[in-house]
Amino acid sequence: MRVRFRRPDAPTLILAVATIVTVTAALRLWLHLANPTIASLSYLLVVLIAATVSTLPVAIAVSVVADLCLNYFFLPPLGTFAIADPENWVALFAFLAVSVVASDLSATARAQAREALARRDELAQLLNERKAAELARQSAEFKSALLASLAHDLRTPLTAIRVAASNLQASWLADGDRREQSELILTEVDRLNRLFRNILEMARIDAGAVAADARWVHPSEIVEAALDQIGHSLQRHRLDVAIESDVLVNLDPRLTAAALAQLLQNATQYTPADSPIALTVTVSSEGLRVTLRDRGPGIAPRDLPHLFDRFYRGSGAGQRTAGTGMGLSIARGLLIAERGRIWAENCADGGARFTIAVPAESKAPMLADQHA
Numbered sequence: 001m002r003v004r005f006r007r008p009d010a011p012t013l014i015l016a017v018a019t020i021v022t023v024t025a026a027l028r029l030w031l032h033l034a035n036p037t038i039a040s041l042s043y044l045l046v047v048l049i050a051a052t053v054s055t056l057p058v059a060i061a062v063s064v065v066a067d068l069c070l071n072y073f074f075l076p077p078l079g080t081f082a083i084a085d086p087e088n089w090v091a092l093f094a095f096l097a098v099s100v101v102a103s104d105l106s107a108t109a110r111a112q113a114r115e116a117l118a119r120r121d122e123l124a125q126l127l128n129e130r131k132a133a134e135l136a137r138q139s140a141e142f143k144s145a146l147l148a149s150l151a152h153d154l155r156t157p158l159t160a161i162r163v164a165a166s167n168l169q170a171s172w173l174a175d176g177d178r179r180e181q182s183e184l185i186l187t188e189v190d191r192l193n194r195l196f197r198n199i200l201e202m203a204r205i206d207a208g209a210v211a212a213d214a215r216w217v218h219p220s221e222i223v224e225a226a227l228d229q230i231g232h233s234l235q236r237h238r239l240d241v242a243i244e245s246d247v248l249v250n251l252d253p254r255l256t257a258a259a260l261a262q263l264l265q266n267a268t269q270y271t272p273a274d275s276p277i278a279l280t281v282t283v284s285s286e287g288l289r290v291t292l293r294d295r296g297p298g299i300a301p302r303d304l305p306h307l308f309d310r311f312y313r314g315s316g317a318g319q320r321t322a323g324t325g326m327g328l329s330i331a332r333g334l335l336i337a338e339r340g341r342i343w344a345e346n347c348a349d350g351g352a353r354f355t356i357a358v359p360a361e362s363k364a365p366m367l368a369d370q371h372a
């Protein structure tokens with residue numbers, strides 16, 4: 001058998017030989033000990049360590065050096081490489097046997113460890129591939145569902161507008177029917193405007209292009225701006241507005257009103273016609289708080305954690321109303337831009353309650369006018 005040393009083995013071999021030399025000097029020169037048992041145990045420890053952390057050639061070489069030192073310095077006759085007692089041959093060959101066995105066990109353990117790491121890496125790769133495949137599948141399903149939803153939301157108002165416009169051309173149509181068809185066209189145009197506005201708002205949120213521009217406004221201005229955005233959607237609902245403060249707040253009225261409009265639009269979709277929607281606005285030291293209470297079916301417990309996720313429509317939403325699931329996510333994104341937040345909860349007596357909270361300074365209108 002030809003023994004070859006690899007370059008990475010050289011530092012281990014040098015360190016092990018230096019350790020044996022140090023142990024020999026410590027026992028003979030500093031402690032003045034010549035007990036072969038103590039010396040053999042000390043050398044054996046070095047051989048075991050070298051065999052464990054290195055390869056078989058290094059272990060054999062360290063064992064040979066330990067054999068020579070034990071023979072020369074500790075086995076009689078001292079100072080020679082002759083062996084007087086045949087039993088000492090056992091000690092010499094024990095080092096070689098220990099080095100071979102320990103090195104073999106160490107190599108086996110390292111091989112098993114490498115195999116375990118390889119299996120772990122393969123398993124991790126397999127899990128990552130499965131995860132990527134699942135994400136790709138979900139992404140494909142999501143894109144398909146989104147395109148179908150957008151197509152439906154575009155096709156429905158366009159069809160209604162086309163039919164109403166054709167009806168308006170009929171000479172036999174009465175004035176009342178003409179007004180009804182005109183109102184239908186305006187409602188569907190507003191619906192299209194909201195859809196395109198939602199798409200633009202979502203793109204701006206994704207691009208991080210939403211920035212707050214705070215100014216002093218009265219809470220009623222925010223409510224009025226929100227109602228202007230969805231006026232036609234509220235025609236079949238009674239909106240009870242209570243503004244319980246007469247102070248001005250310093251926030252971005254456009255972002256806050258747009259978020260409130262999304263909540264109002266959501267309430268009109270899930271609240272039965274002619275049922276009331278309560279809107280309450282308060283101002284405190286913490287800022288502006290807007291609470292919207294509807295009389296709809298409430299929110300399913302499994303939907304609550306995902307209610308403000310992008311394009312999430314909730315269980316059974318497709319059977320009740322059309323939509324893309326962008327509204328509540330847009331509301332949250334707009335409010336985050338001005339350090340606001342939004343949450344939802346079910347009411348004990350039915351319906352759901354949505355709350356907007358925006359941190360803002362407040363002051364009396366007279367003080368604001370003096371500093372304007």
